[in-house]
Amino acid sequence: MCFLPWQNVDFSSEAVRLGKHLENEQEPSQAMHWMQVDLRSWNDVSRLLPFTPFDVILDKGTSDAIATSSPVTVTMSDVLDICPTIQSFAASVGGVTLPPVELLALHLVPFTRAGSRWFVLSYSAMRFDNLPHLSAYWEIIARTPLDAPRGQTASGAHAAAVYHWMYILQRK
Template sequence: MAPHSPPHFASSRYWDTRFQTNPTAFDWLQPASILDHHLTNALLDCPDQKPYILHIGCGTSLLSYHLRAHVKEPSQIHNVDFSKEAIDLGVRREREIFGETSEASQTERELYMRWSTADLLSIPSLLAVCEPASYDLIVEKSCSDAIACADDILISLPYPLLSTPPHPSNTLPTPSPYLSPSPSPSSSCPPPQSALPTPIHPLHILPLHLALLTKPGGRWIVLSYSSSRFPFLSPTSEDAIPVPVLTSGFPDPSQLWTLERTESVEAPGQRLSGEGGTVHSPKMLHWIYVFVRTEREVRVM
């Protein structure tokens, strides 16, 4: 018998089919409460009185509804997923759990969370539903794990996001090295467009796009099954960004996010039944990453 093909976790069609077949709420790796400590700390550290949370790859996780306990208004939470089926399920389930409203539409927006379908690896798709630098906290459970299963993304250089150092509020912005006036005409122009598409690991693209959406000092909290999930943390890794790609106009994700902490959590135990009775499965660990958004500015070119 031929081996089964692995699931296409990077395909929206796969997720739509999965959620149509099984609409039951499902939490990857750990229960929804596993991130509570880190969520609470991040929100306490947030200077805004009304912080906004972006929940990426929400799927049918109960984390979406659990997050409501961490904010004053449900509208502070924005759930985003690749799958329209997941978003439609989320909208319906929220109304089933918290009740319908017959109030005016403005009140309805305040009573419920935001739900949007978007491709996290597409700038136009994200900007159609998200405002740049508008989120104080990004949270996910295994979304990056699914994205890591995707093939390398073919991009053109320079990439359409520009990263620049922060500038004091009382001075003009630091000019882009590609766009600033200069005695040399060549230095005032962006690098020439690459003739051939360049393959890039999707987990180099994701942190760039999330940096565009996150306020400086904001957090990105990740639950993953991998202890080495993010290749941008290790410049010597097999999937590190080649230097020529960085010098050709691809922003360095490691300049946009700093790793504040990692924490291992034991996976929920499983008991297996066999001829010798009940045995416990080997101990497994999951990993929590907490990133902090740096002060570098990111904007669309």
């Protein structure tokens, strides 16, 4: 995931190592910065606070990768390890279980301001559907299908249309 001004985060230490190596060859004022961050962990995500607010977030598959993980249960037992956005509604019920993409969206709230945009490339036509807490902070302003490359098929076989999806979410 890339935040502007040019802050790259990745879960993979190897991806961060390679990114840093490539950026060492760039003019320092043009180089992107890399951090290893688990975007499901507020302790990790909160390390991005010094670089905020972000006006643009570029997500090229991060939401899809996170979507494959298990839902996260957030309890109020350790208030310092909870995103302030989640604290605001979870405190009244003592905690909440969130799908991983909704958790990501809520973690991004303290780093953005009204009008900030989150651009997401996804394989899913429903990546942000049925996430009630997300809709309190983010509005889907575009959901555009993009033709995906098709693999080889047997001669004469019908290949179903396959799409990638470009989402643009705007912070309320």
